[in-house]
Amino acid sequence: MKKRPLDRTKVVWRHLTPSSTQAFLTEQIDNVFSGRYHWVSFRPGKSSQKRYTFSRAYIKFKRLEDVTEFAGFFNWHVFMNEKGSFD
16 A cells, blocks of 8 residues: 655765764654654664765654654754764
8 A cells, every 4th residue: 555645754964074972863763752752763864085975864753743843853963972072
């Protein structure tokens, strides 16, 4: 059975820096969305002199309203790491 567009609640969070960690992202998500998602899957990026690969995360929300709120909250969000530099 094919899902209708309104039933889709999985988000792909792309273009995260290679230094991003699952623990850090989960903490950021839980600050606002604790208990409002089913799971988070994290794929770390890589950084070398020749190649730069972004990290990404997949999040399965419980409701479509949570997807909309997540997009509004984290769209163009800039993270700062422990050293005070931007990630």
